[in-house]
Amino acid sequence: MxxxxxxxxxxxVISENVQAALGTPSLSHTGPEFAAIFCSTLQKTRKLFKAGETAQPVLLAGSGTLGWDVAASNLIIPGERVLVLSTGYFSDSFAECFQTYGAKVDKLTAPLGGQVPVSDVREALANGHYKMISITHVDTSTAVLNDVRSICRVVKEVSPETLITVDCVCSVGCEKLEFDAWGIDYALTASQKAIGCAPGLSISMLSERAVGVALNREAQSSFFASLKRWIPIMQSYEKGSAAYFATPAVQLINALDVAIGEVLKPxxxxxxxxxxxxxxxxxxxxxxxxxxxxxxxxxxxxxxxxxxxxxxxxxxxxxxxxxxxxxxxxxxxxxxxxxxxxxxxxxxxxxxxxxxxxxxxxxxxxxxxx
Amino acid sequence: MxxxxxxxxxxxVISENVQAALGTPSLSHTGPEFAAIFCSTLQKTRKLFKAGETAQPVLLAGSGTLGWDVAASNLIIPGERVLVLSTGYFSDSFAECFQTYGAKVDKLTAPLGGQVPVSDVREALANGHYKMISITHVDTSTAVLNDVRSICRVVKEVSPETLITVDCVCSVGCEKLEFDAWGIDYALTASQKAIGCAPGLSISMLSERAVGVALNREAQSSFFASLKRWIPIMQSYEKGSAAYFATPAVQLINALDVAIGEVLKPxxxxxxxxxxxxxxxxxxxxxxxxxxxxxxxxxxxxxxxxxxxxxxxxxxxxxxxxxxxxxxxxxxxxxxxxxxxxxxxxxxxxxxxxxxxxxxxxxxxxxxxx
CATH class of the missing domain: 3.90.1150.10 (Aspartate Aminotransferase, domain 1)
Structure with a gap:
C-alpha cells in the first residue's frame, strides 16, 4: 500500500495504533467483548462533542453523508420548513438531502469564502416558522468556518423552538465545539476526518429534544437510518449489553475507540x-x-x-x-x-x-x- | 483481541490476508491507487454473483440492511405492490423496510423450517400485478434455504414484468447463485458472511432492467441510498477513474478485494x-x-x-x-x-x-x- x-x-493519515485496531479479527457483534468496546466508544463520543448524559450518540456503518439522511428522515416531517445556511458544496448537498425527504428548504447563501451574516439569519428566523436550521460548521469545499455559537445564540433568542443541526464532518476534533453549551440538537460527523479513524462510520449526537422528536415520530421515512430503531440499540450497548438491528462494523468501531482515545488523551x-x-x-x-x-x-x-x-x-x-x-x-x-x-x-x-x-x-x- | x-x-473468521488488507493506511478515495482497487473489487463482485457486463455492482459503506433500503427506495414507487416470501425474521424485516418506503406488501409465509410452496407463488403472481417479488435466499434466523431458481422460473412464466429481488446476505459465496442465468434483477449481500470480509459494506447487484428503473425514477425516496447518485460513481470507478458522491470505506474495500479474490481462487x-x-x-x-x-x-x-x-x-x-x-x-x-x-x-x-x-x-x- x-x-x-x-x-x-x-x-x-491514521496512527499506527488505529491501524492496528482496524486490522483485527472479527468479533461477535452481540458478544460481551464487542459490547464493552461499543460502550466505551459511545461514552468517548459524548466527550468528543462535549455532550452530557442527556445527549444520545449514534454510531452507524456508513459514509458521513448517511448522517444527513439521519437528520432529514428522522427530525423533519414532510412539508416542514428548514433553513439552510449555505457556504458551499456540502451545505448545498445537505439541502438536497432535506428536499429528498420532503422538507421545504429556504437557503441563505454566503458570499464565496465568507459566512452568512448573523443579521440575515435573525431576520429569516423571525419570519420563518422553521422546524430546523442547518449549519455546516466547516464547509470542506471552501475551508470556511462558520460561527456556530453566535448562530445558536440567535436561534435561542428569536426562534427557540427551531432545532439546530450542525454538520461537523470537518470540525469534530479540530474546531471548538460545545454540543450542550451551545444548545445544538443534532450534530453529525464522519470517522475519517480529524478524529483520525478510517472512513466507513457515520457519527451523530442528538439532544434530549431531538431524541424526543425521533422517538415520537409515527411514520418512518427511512429504515436503515431510522433513529426509532437505532436509539434503543445504542442505549443497550451503552449499558454494556448487546442488541441487534443491523450488524455494526466491528473493526471500525474498535479503531474508532482507539482514535477517539488518542484525540482525548492530551x-x-x-x-x-x-x-x-x-x-x-x-x-x-x-x-x-x-x-x-x-x-x-x-x-x-x-x-x-x-x-x-x-x-x-x-x-x-x-x-x-x-x-x-x-x-x-x-x-x-x-x-x-x-x-x-x-x-x-x-x-x-x-x-x-x-x-x-x-x-x-x-x-x-x-x-x-x- | x-x-x-x-x-x-x-x-x-477472516483470513490473515484479509485482516492485513484491513489494517492498512488510508488512501485518497479519489486517487488512482484506490480507483484501481475499487475497479478490481467491482469486477470481482460481478464474478461472485455470476453476473455479466450488463449487470451493475454497487458497493456502499453500511450494514447489509442498507441493501434493503436500496431496493425499497429505488426500485419501488410508493403504492406499488411487492410480494414477499417469508421464511423468518429477515424476510419479515425486509417486508417492513418495503412498507417504510410506501410499498403495498403481500406476504406468503412459509411453515416454520420450510419453504413457501412454489404453487402458492404461482397463484399469487397470477392474480397480483406485482412490481416486485422478494425472496430471502437463506433466512439466517432459521437456516432455511429457498429454491430461488424455481421461483425465478415461475416468475418469468407467470409474471415476467415483476422484478425479482433476492436477499443473498447468507448465500453469496456459500450457495449456488446465478444472477444472470436465473434472471435476478436485484441481489444484495453483506461483507461479513461467506465472502469472509469484515462487516461494514453493503454489496448489491442490479440487472440492466433494474438499472433502468433506478435511473429513470424521478422523485428520490432516499439520499445516501440513491442509486441515481451511486450508479454513475460505480461506473466511473469501474472504468478506473475516481468520482465522488460520499466517501467509500477505503480499507474495507481493500479487504473486500482480497476476500473475494480468496473466494474466487479455488x-x-x-x-x-x-x-x-x-x-x-x-x-x-x-x-x-x-x-x-x-x-x-x-x-x-x-x-x-x-x-x-x-x-x-x-x-x-x-x-x-x-x-x-x-x-x-x-x-x-x-x-x-x-x-x-x-x-x-x-x-x-x-x-x-x-x-x-x-x-x-x-x-x-x-x-x-x-
Whole structure:
C-alpha cells in the first residue's frame, strides 16, 4: 500500500495504533467483548462533542453523508420548513438531502469564502416558522468556518423552538465545539476526518429534544437510518449489553475507540489548540511568504483542519506534490472548481510533530515557485 | 483481541490476508491507487454473483440492511405492490423496510423450517400485478434455504414484468447463485458472511432492467441510498477513474478485494461445493450421532452456511461452548427464540481444513451429552 503523506481533507493519515485496531479479527457483534468496546466508544463520543448524559450518540456503518439522511428522515416531517445556511458544496448537498425527504428548504447563501451574516439569519428566523436550521460548521469545499455559537445564540433568542443541526464532518476534533453549551440538537460527523479513524462510520449526537422528536415520530421515512430503531440499540450497548438491528462494523468501531482515545488523551482543548496553531502557521506561510490567496476571506472565517488556496494551475500543483510523495486535493466548489487546491492538516499530520507533514507540504509548495 | 473461534452466522473468521488488507493506511478515495482497487473489487463482485457486463455492482459503506433500503427506495414507487416470501425474521424485516418506503406488501409465509410452496407463488403472481417479488435466499434466523431458481422460473412464466429481488446476505459465496442465468434483477449481500470480509459494506447487484428503473425514477425516496447518485460513481470507478458522491470505506474495500479474490481462487463452484460438504458432514453428525433435530425441515431446504439446531437449554449450550473458546449464536425466530442454537460454517472456518473449526465445534457439542 501507499507510503504517501495523505494531506487531503479526509481520509487522513491514521496512527499506527488505529491501524492496528482496524486490522483485527472479527468479533461477535452481540458478544460481551464487542459490547464493552461499543460502550466505551459511545461514552468517548459524548466527550468528543462535549455532550452530557442527556445527549444520545449514534454510531452507524456508513459514509458521513448517511448522517444527513439521519437528520432529514428522522427530525423533519414532510412539508416542514428548514433553513439552510449555505457556504458551499456540502451545505448545498445537505439541502438536497432535506428536499429528498420532503422538507421545504429556504437557503441563505454566503458570499464565496465568507459566512452568512448573523443579521440575515435573525431576520429569516423571525419570519420563518422553521422546524430546523442547518449549519455546516466547516464547509470542506471552501475551508470556511462558520460561527456556530453566535448562530445558536440567535436561534435561542428569536426562534427557540427551531432545532439546530450542525454538520461537523470537518470540525469534530479540530474546531471548538460545545454540543450542550451551545444548545445544538443534532450534530453529525464522519470517522475519517480529524478524529483520525478510517472512513466507513457515520457519527451523530442528538439532544434530549431531538431524541424526543425521533422517538415520537409515527411514520418512518427511512429504515436503515431510522433513529426509532437505532436509539434503543445504542442505549443497550451503552449499558454494556448487546442488541441487534443491523450488524455494526466491528473493526471500525474498535479503531474508532482507539482514535477517539488518542484525540482525548492530551485533552480535547489542547488537541484543538494544536490544530489552530498548525493551521495558523501554514496559512501565514502560504499567504505571507508564498504570496498566495486563500479561498476563506479572512482569519475569522478560516477553518483549522484544512486550507483552500488559489493557484494558477491546480492539476499541475497536485501532480508536482504527488511526485514528492504528498497527496493533496483539488477544488470542488462549483464557481471556482479549477482555480484552487485544498490541503488537509488534521489528526496525526497536524498533531504528531515528529512527522513534520505540514512542514514538508509547505516546503514542497515553496519549491514550485508558485 | 479475541482468540475465540467465531462460528456465528456472520461476522465470521477472516483470513490473515484479509485482516492485513484491513489494517492498512488510508488512501485518497479519489486517487488512482484506490480507483484501481475499487475497479478490481467491482469486477470481482460481478464474478461472485455470476453476473455479466450488463449487470451493475454497487458497493456502499453500511450494514447489509442498507441493501434493503436500496431496493425499497429505488426500485419501488410508493403504492406499488411487492410480494414477499417469508421464511423468518429477515424476510419479515425486509417486508417492513418495503412498507417504510410506501410499498403495498403481500406476504406468503412459509411453515416454520420450510419453504413457501412454489404453487402458492404461482397463484399469487397470477392474480397480483406485482412490481416486485422478494425472496430471502437463506433466512439466517432459521437456516432455511429457498429454491430461488424455481421461483425465478415461475416468475418469468407467470409474471415476467415483476422484478425479482433476492436477499443473498447468507448465500453469496456459500450457495449456488446465478444472477444472470436465473434472471435476478436485484441481489444484495453483506461483507461479513461467506465472502469472509469484515462487516461494514453493503454489496448489491442490479440487472440492466433494474438499472433502468433506478435511473429513470424521478422523485428520490432516499439520499445516501440513491442509486441515481451511486450508479454513475460505480461506473466511473469501474472504468478506473475516481468520482465522488460520499466517501467509500477505503480499507474495507481493500479487504473486500482480497476476500473475494480468496473466494474466487479455488473456483467459485469448488468453494460452494466445499461449503456443501462441510455442512452435510456437520448436519449428519449432529442429527445422526447426537440425535438432535434441525430447524430446517429436511436436506432439500437446509442452508449450507449455517445450521440451526433445537437444544434443551440454548444459553447453557452457548455458554459451555464459549468456555471451549467457540462462539456460536442463539435463535432469533420469534416463535422458537429460546429453543435453538445457530452455528455458522462459512469462509475460512469451512474451507481451510487445517483450522478444523467445524470438527472442534462438533466435538465440543458432543462432549456436552445433549
Amino acid at each position: 501507499s507510503s504517501n503523506i495523505l494531506l487531503i481533507p479526509g481520509p487522513i 485533552g480535547l482543548d489542547a488537541r484543538i489548540a494544536k490544530h489552530r496553531d498548525i493551521s495558523n502557521w501554514f496559512k501565514s506561510k502560504v499567504t505571507e511568504e508564498l504570496g498566495l490567496k486563500l479561498v476563506s476571506a479572512n482569519e475569522r472565517v478560516s477553518a483549522h483542519g484544512l486550507t483552500a488556496i488559489y493557484v494558477k494551475n491546480p492539476p499541475e500543483v497536485i501532480s508536482a506534490l504527488k511526485k514528492s510523495g504528498i497527496v493533496i486535493a483539488g477544488g470542488i466548489h462549483k464557481d471556482i472548481k479549477g482555480e484552487y487546491i485544498r490541503v488537509g492538516h488534521m489528526g496525526e499530520s497536524a498533531c504528531n510533530d515528529s512527522l513534520q507533514h505540514i512542514q514538508k507540504c509547505y516546503d514542497a509548495l515553496k519549491s514550485l515557485n508558485l | 479475541s482468540s475465540n473461534i467465531l462460528l456465528i452466522p456472520g461476522p465470521i 473456483g467459485l463452484d469448488a468453494r460452494i461445493a466445499k461449503h456443501r460438504d462441510i455442512s452435510n458432514w456437520f448436519k449428519s453428525k449432529v442429527t445422526e450421532e447426537l440425535g438432535l433435530k434441525l430447524v430446517s425441515a429436511n436436506e432439500r431446504v437446509s442452508a449450507h452456511g449455517l445450521t440451526a439446531i433445537y437444544v434443551k437449554n440454548p444459553p447453557e449450550v452457548i455458554s459451555a461452548l464459549k468456555k471451549s473458546g467457540i462462539v456460536i449464536a442463539g435463535g432469533i425466530h420469534k416463535d422458537i427464540k429460546g429453543e435453538y442454537i445457530r452455528v455458522g460454517h462459512m469462509g475460512e472456518s469451512a474451507c481451510n481444513d487445517s483450522l478444523q473449526h467445524i470438527q472442534k465445534c462438533y466435538d465440543a457439542l458432543k462432549s456436552l451429552n445433549l
